[in-house]
Amino acid sequence: xxxxxxxxxxxxxxxxxxxxxxxxxxxxxxxxxxxxxxxxxxxxxxxxxxxxxxxxxxxxxxxxxxxxxxxxxxxxxxxxxxxxxxxxxxxxxxxxxxxxxxxxxxxxxxxxxxxxxxxxxxxxxxxxxxxxxxxxxxxxxxxxxxxxxxxxxxxxxxxxxxxxxxxxxxxxxxxxxxxxxxxxxxxxxxxxxxxxxxxxxxxxxxxxxxxxxxxxxxxxxxxxxxxxxxxxxxxxxxxxxxxxxxxxxxxxxxxxxxxxxxxxxxxxxxxxxxxxxxxxxxxxxxxxxxxxxxxxxxxxxxxxxxxxxxxxxxxxxxxxx
Numbered sequence: 395x396x397x398x399x400x401x402x403x404x405x406x407x408x409x410x411x412x413x414x415x416x417x418x419x420x421x422x423x424x425x426x427x428x429x430x431x432x433x434x435x436x437x438x439x440x441x442x443x444x445x446x447x448x449x450x451x452x453x454x455x456x457x458x459x460x461x462x463x464x465x466x467x468x469x470x471x472x473x474x475x476x477x478x479x480x481x482x483x484x485x486x487x488x489x490x491x492x493x494x495x496x497x498x499x500x501x502x503x504x505x506x507x508x509x510x511x512x513x514x515x516x517x518x519x520x521x522x523x524x525x526x527x528x529x530x531x532x533x534x535x536x537x538x539x540x541x542x543x544x545x546x547x548x549x550x551x552x553x554x555x556x557x558x559x560x561x562x563x564x565x566x567x568x569x570x571x572x573x574x575x576x577x578x579x580x581x582x583x584x585x586x587x588x589x590x591x592x593x594x595x596x597x598x599x600x601x602x603x604x605x606x607x608x609x610x611x612x613x614x615x616x617x618x619x620x621x622x623x624x625x626x627x628x629x630x631x632x633x634x635x636x637x638x639x640x641x642x643x644x645x646x647x648x649x650x651x652x653x654x655x656x657x658x659x660x661x662x663x664x665x666x667x668x669x670x671x672x673x674x675x676x677x678x679x680x681x682x683x684x685x686x687x688x689x690x691x692x693x694x695x696x697x698x699x700x701x702x703x704x705x706x707x708x709x710x711x712x713x714x715x
Contacts, residue, residue, distance in 0.1 A: 396496050396685070400693040403612045407619060410682040413492065417501050421491060421681075424506045425673040428484040432477045433653075433669055439473030440652040442466050447648065482521055483514035488677045489581045492684035509581060516586035520576050523587055524569065531565035570617065571610040572598060577680065578687040597690045609690055616686055620679035627675045631668050634660070 396409050414421060446466035487506030494501040535558040542554035575594040579585045585593050598609045605611050635650040638660060644651050653661050691697035 398688075398692055398697070401685070401689045403615050406616065406682060406685050406689060409685050410492075410678070413495050413685075414677060414681060417491070417495060420501045420503060420506075421488065421677045422673055424487055424491065424503055425484060425676050426669065428480055428487075429673045429676060430669045432480045432484070433665060433672070435473050435477035435480065437653045437665075439470040439477065441470075441654040442473065443470035444648065444652055444655065446470065479514065479518050482518045483510040484676065485577055485680050486510050486513045486517050486581050488680040489578055489684050491677075492681045493582055493688075496685065496688050513581050516590075517577060517580045520580050520587055520590045523591065524573055524576065527573075528565055528569055531569065532562060535561040567614075571613060574598065574613050574617065575683060575687050575690075578684055582684075582687070597687065597694075601694065613683075613686065616682045617679070620682055623678055624675045627671050630671070631664075634664050 396413075401409065443466070446463045487510045490509035491501035491506050494505055499505075539551075539554045539558050542550045573591045573594045575597055576590045579590040579593040579597075583590075583593060598613060600608050600610070632650055635653075638644070638656055639646055639651050642651075653665055656664075688697065
């Protein structure tokens with residue numbers, strides 16, 4: 395049982411790890427098929443786009459080649475977008491399971507699946523709005539890089555690229571520390587779009603507290619921990635691809651080879667390992683942020699979902715009165 399009292403950041407981490415350990419099977423079974431579908435769609439899209447790039451560099455380019463390349467790129471982008479929607483739907487289900495546990499209800503596969511079907515579309519829309527805001531943030535740095543490439547020399551181009559990377563990281567941090575709980579507001583408060591982003595900003599407001607005691611600082615700590623865990627596991631997925639690329643003569647300037655470009659004896663074991671490991675860590679971040687979402691509501695809004703105490707039974711009359 396998770397206590398409905400303000401929790402420290404360390405206690406939220408401990409609660410999240412304890413919840414995932416106690417309900418590992420439920421979270422894992424929910425994540426496994428969606429991780430498998432996301433991997434197949436993402437790798438399929440990458441393979442199609444890689445094929446399109448290769449056909450552009452093979453020789454003369456005419457109208458027929460351009461049409462085929464455009465069609466291939468459209469298919470590739472479409473597959474990657476569907477993979478993105480699958481990933482978003484999975485996060486909705488994980489948030490629901492964590493919410494069930496916080497409310498002392500047993501998390502079930504059916505509960506997560508119901509939330510996926512009812513909230514995934516609104517969550518995808520809100521995520522696209524977040525991405526669009528990030529793209530707007532990137533516009534000044536993109537213009538700066540293009541201007542440096544056109545007007546100045548190599549040194550200016552390198553400096554502009556470094557500044558672009560810094561600006562990109564700053565934008566991601568700023569937007570995340572304002573809207574980092576929009577997934578929870580979409581799933582648990584039936585909000586969507588600007589309303590969900592606004593609710594996240596309200597929950598993460600400074601409230602006059604020093605930064606190192608604020609909700610945004612605590613959110614950044616939870617995000618760094620979850621990224622460290624998931625990033626460490628997921629970075630291992632690239633090692634076999636790098637080995638294959640170096641041994642097969644793959645051009646690394648085109649990125650790492652997609653799974654479907656490898657021989658079958660590479661594809662099957664690597665895909666199984668990647669899905670199995672990803673299904674373990676994919677729930678960690680959403681679970682932590684869901685517990686943090688409830689902590690903020692308990693701390694600042696007095697949320698208390700404990701059932702009311704049963705009324706006391708009337709005292710029996712004393713004998714002999």
